[in-house]
Amino acid sequence: MKPFLSIENLTQRFPDGQGGTMTVFENANFRVEKGEFVCILGHSGCGKSTIMNILAGLAEPTSGVVKMDGFEVSGPSLDRGVVFQNYSLLPWLSTLKNVTFAVKARFPDWSREKVHDHAVKYLDMVGLSGDVIHRKPSQLSGGMRQRVSIARAFANHPKLLLLDEPFGALDALTRGTIQDELLKIWSGTEQTVFMITHDIDEAILLADRILLMTNGPFARVAESVEITIPRPRVRTEIIEHPNFYAIRNHLVHFLGTRSRELAGQQGGERPNRPETVRIDKTDPADDPAEGAPVLRAVNH
């Protein structure tokens, strides 16, 4: 079966300012299935945001292609919604108008009332209703602004939703609340989500699968870690799950040391594909005798 989103031999090089070139990542390959929630974790400078911009169509890769539903992605499209880290709300429009602006662009033949009701419905889903929706973004807190941004993206029913460190600028408590809201909205849809994050716990809570990137330059998408914790997930309950710390330790270990060791080398001609890692301590076949986390690497 063809994957929903397929990234093939993606390479990005930038001029290094001294006449040469700097390779951010080379021959990256990975796939995202329909309805999947995929997080990508990695250190700063590994090219996560570059990948995100290429997926959004805001940047062109040096080589390689991104295919969605079998068609090559070129340029931005309403099929790929983006939530930016800095919210990117238009400050001269009210909260409601920021959402209707997007809904009008997506559904140009809708009547004014339909656009309005649709926007109000999605704002309500992120917990914004009443007078708040007539305020300007500057009169909202950071958390509320990001809620508007999420409502704007979901209201457009994109085929692929791209989240670029959406909670990076928020304090830990607000972040938790909005993560829960994101999970709530997402669970009701078949929305495919691709999200950049720095936060391991956030990734485990939200994702079906976590892609791990090594450090740049010549970064690789080294591993694809399945999150073997059943949904619906609740922040306070998942930490009790036997797989939680096994997965978490694996991720911490990767970001702490292996991301450096596994960093790619120049001239890698062969395509880089992530190894699938599945850690499941509830699976009797995998039950470790000593309790050390078992890594089962499967190449495909």
Added chain:
Amino acid sequence: MVLSLNQRAAILSLALLVVGLLVWEFSIPAQKAATELTEYERLMGLGQERAGVPPPSQVFEKAWEQLSKPFYDAGPNDKGIGIQIGYSIYRVLTGYALAAAIAIPLGFLIGMSPVAYKALNPFIQVLRPISPLAWMPLALFVIQDSEASAIFVIFICSIWPMLLNTAFGVAGVRADWVNVARTHELGSLRTAFTVILPAAAPTIVTGMRISIGIAWLVIVAAEMLVGGTGIGYYVWNEWNNLDLTSVIFSILMIGVVGMILDAAFGVLQRAVAYVE
């Protein structure tokens, strides 16, 4: 009783005005009546009224007289202050509107295209510092109409701040907002009107406000040169009549109209302002 900041400021302003007017009123030496003069003084011609700076009381009298019938028209050299100001405002707004119609679209182009910016920048830099009145002889020769030449001078002086501010504002629109437009598949025209224009509007309106100020400064000088009608011509005509009371009155009127024009753009500026 504690007065608010505005109240205290208003009282101080009023006090300064009253003190200023009183100093002015009493520093003007009174004319001696002819009967008090010695015969020698009368022979020397001192009995005639001397031209002098009029006291504020006379200016108020003049202002009352002029403002109570601002639109009278008693021939080419005797028109009401309202008519003269009307002519000036008409010229300023015509030249200004023409300048805006060219400067704002051109500024958009320059702001959006680095090539256009680099190509047009040398011309702008040379043309901008030219005193607008320096264009007057050329304008009179080419256009052959003094009225249109005055409008042209207003056009040429108000185009630069609007052009440069529009280009600057458009070039400075945050890339994030443009990306929002791109990810929502807005066409270039819709992007220009729904994202770039509102984002750059505060800078553009600042340019427009500077331009209207300059235009009002220049119209007075331009009308002194071309003559016929307008507040600038009125000032010069009253100087030729040695009517200093009218000169002072018209100077005040120039200030008041300039203030109103500026305040109108201040309102517009507040309307398009946004907080990031």
